[in-house]
Structure formats: C-alpha cells, structure tokens
Amino acid sequence: MSPSPTERTSTSPGNGRTAPPGCGDPARPALAWERARDLARDSAGPPLPAVTRDLPDALGHALAAPLRALTDLPPFDTSAMDGWAVAGPGPWRPRDDGVLAGEEPGPLGPGTAVRIATGAPVPAGASAVLRREHGEIEEGTGLLLDRSEGQIAPGRDVRPRGQECRADDVLLPVGTTVTARVLGLAAAAGYDRLAVHRRPVVELLVLGDELLESGVPRHGRVRDALGPLLAPWLRGCGAEVTGRRRVPDDLALLRAAVWDSTADVVVTTGSTAAGPVDFLHAALAELGARLLVDSVAVRPGHPMLLAELPPAADGRPRHLVGLPGNPLAAVAGTVTLAVPLLRGLGGHRDPEPPRTVAAAALPRHPRDTRLLPVRRTEQGAEPLPFDGPAMLRGLACADGLAVVPPGGVAAGATVEVIDLPPDG
Structure with a gap:
C-alpha cells in the first residue's frame, strides 16, 4: 500500500x-x-x-452460478381448476372422498371420478379435470355428468408435470439480479440458498x-x-x-x-x-x-x-x-x-438500454451530452422543468433521465431513458 x-x-x-x-x-x-x-x-x-446466502439474504445480489431447476415444475400433474378428476369418457361414478392440495391421492379406475381442488395432484389413471361449473350429479343415478358442450378432451385443465421446466433446466443465467420475483422462482425450484456475488x-x-x-x-x-x-x-x-x-x-x-x-x-x-x-x-x-x-x-x-x-x-x-x-x-x-x-x-448483467419516443423536443447542450429528467407518458418521454444542476424538484417527479446528444432529440424521435436507481 x-x-x-x-x-x-x-x-x-x-x-x-x-x-x-x-x-x-x-x-x-x-x-x-x-x-x-x-x-x-x-x-x-x-x-x-461468490458467497452463499439464504434466500431472503440474497435479495439484490447477482447470481454467481446459473439457477438450475432442482425438480420438474410442476413436480407432478396438478389440477388447474376446482372440479372432478375423471377417468375416461363420462358419465362417471364419483367416489366419496376428495383430493386436496398437499395430499397424495390413490389411483382412479376407469369410469370413475373424484372431487379435486386447484393445485392438488391428479390421481394416476385420471384423463382430465371436469370443472366444477360443468359437472352435475344426476338425481336418481348419482352419476357425474358433463354439462359442457362436446367431449372433455384428454388432459383438459391438467397442468402436466414439467410444463414449466424439467430438472436441471437453466432457469436464469449468471449475472441475473436477485429480485423478489427471482426469490419466488428459486423457492419453487427447490432452493434454500443461492450462490451470489458479494x-x-x-x-x-x-x-x-x-x-x-x-x-x-x-x-x-x-x-x-x-x-x-x-x-x-x-x-x-x-x-x-x-x-x-x-x-x-x-x-x-x-x-x-x-x-x-x-x-x-x-x-x-x-x-x-x-x-x-x-x-x-x-x-x-x-x-x-x-x-x-x-x-x-x-x-x-x-x-x-x-x-x-x-x-x-x-x-x-x-x-x-x-x-x-x-x-x-x-x-x-x-x-x-x-x-x-x-x-x-x-457481477450484474447489463440490461439493454430502454428507449422510448420523445413526447416533445428535448433541449440540448451545444457540445455535451445532456441528462434530462423526464416523465413517461402515453405520448412518450416528456421533459420536466426544474432541471438545473442544483435542483431536485424535477428529479422528484421523474421516471428516468433522457440521454440527449449534442444535436438534441426532436419530438417523435427515439431516445434512451436511463431508469433511476431503485431505492434500497
């Protein structure tokens, strides 16, 4: 030193x-x-x-290794709707029990049905899920009838195993910033801790x-x-x-x-x-x-x-x-x-610089790049007043800083707008 x-x-x-x-x-x-x-x-x-952090403590860091799925997602066939899991074409003989999320159901025989909740595992042998509003128990026979139009197609309202990803699929690359959304995906994929850069x-x-x-x-x-x-x-x-x-x-x-x-x-x-x-x-x-x-x-x-x-x-x-x-x-x-x-x-990856249309002509400096507080509107980036070096009033209302080259930006032209750093 x-x-x-x-x-x-x-x-x-x-x-x-x-x-x-x-x-x-x-x-x-x-x-x-x-x-x-x-x-x-x-x-x-x-x-x-790289360091290893519990999921909540990884927030704001960048991934130091790819986020790979530790399991198939969903990990088993699940019901996309409340209703009945059915086996084969109807009508069906409903069972007395039902299947809730978090349970492991027994197999379903041909011509039978069982009540099922959204997110619950679909029993082995089931061919589809009949939505609650489409099903009706017939008086007298006790059979479950399909009141929707047409035949219920195999796999209807079933989220098949691995629909989102298969085990070991790369979900996110190295350098991805760990946001709350990333934490949710990591938890769903089976992670308790993440390898991130310090x-x-x-x-x-x-x-x-x-x-x-x-x-x-x-x-x-x-x-x-x-x-x-x-x-x-x-x-x-x-x-x-x-x-x-x-x-x-x-x-x-x-x-x-x-x-x-x-x-x-x-x-x-x-x-x-x-x-x-x-x-x-x-x-x-x-x-x-x-x-x-x-x-x-x-x-x-x-x-x-x-x-x-x-x-x-x-x-x-x-x-x-x-x-x-x-x-x-x-x-x-x-x-x-x-x-x-x-x-x-x-270790964060650089995102593509966001660009938008200028809602009005953006004032320029004769020689230098200018960073101008703007607000995003339906018409595009709108310049804000109070943009002097010692002022913060315009910035407090801004969505970003427009990058205005020495030649200026005409109304209707595209311009890079830097997102303001998020509050930590």
Missing part, C-alpha cells in the same frame, strides 16, 4: 484550507459520456467473489463546510440533500452502504478519510472542480491514486471523476467515485460512473 497520509508531505498550508496548484486540469479534454460509462464498468474487473461495500463521504444536517437553510448554509438521497440509491444499485461521514473542507481530513476507509468503493460529494476549497484532486494525488476519469462531457455533472485507490491491506482493489456537489449533477455522476462500477463489481 502507499505511504500513509502522515508519511507524506502535504502540499497545502498547515490548516489545509487553500487549494494547492494543479488541482484538476482544465486543459484536459472531458471524456465522452458513453466512453466514461464504459470505462467505469471496465474498471471493475472481475466480479467480487455486494461491493461503499462508504459515502459528504464534503463541505456549508452543509446542515437539520432544519431550514440559514446563515449562508444549505441542507445536505445528497446524504439522504444517495445512500438508499447506492443500496438499490447493489451496494452495501456501511456508512456516511461528513468531512469538512480540509485537505488533511479529506486525505485521511479516504485513506482510512476500508470500503471497496468510496463515493464523495463535492470538491471535484478547481475551486478554492476543492481538495479532492490533491488528496488523491498525495495518496498515489490513479485517475481513470477526470471530467465527462455531460451536463449536468461534468466535473465528476473516477480513481483507482491504492489497494486495501488484504490486497483488495479499491475505487473512488467523485460526484459534483450540486444535487442533480451528483445524480448524473451516479448513473454515469457509480452505477456501472457497482454493477460490474457485483
């Missing part, structure tokens, strides 16, 4: 409140937005190691002396909006967020906070530009970090960065994602750099 902060010579004055020269490089060209996203994903390298551990460092933790903005200070917003979003992206720390505008304190973090990914807010108290570039330089992305041609959010930190004591690679301090700009940085990195580390 690189020398500790105390072993390095600080390039700032004693109180650490003056930005050293070389903090950011305004002459360095910003990376294209698509390239920055690809670099973030590629920098993750191989996914984190979730990347993230620590959130919120930088800035101007931030308040409670109350209304006052005395030139503003509320921290990013701490409450980003922590659940990062969890929703598959991260395990272990902490959120406030760090004052001080080079030595920032450098120490990054150095001391044991997280796989450190996410910072603010200090990514070249202002008088923007110390992140200097702190990374002193720690021996390697900048992978330093400014992206996207609005809002262009002064974002991605760095490879010195490895942890156990040799684990570590990364830092530097997000701008303005709220919507930080959201742009999250979907550009943090989300691809976290998905790569967690």
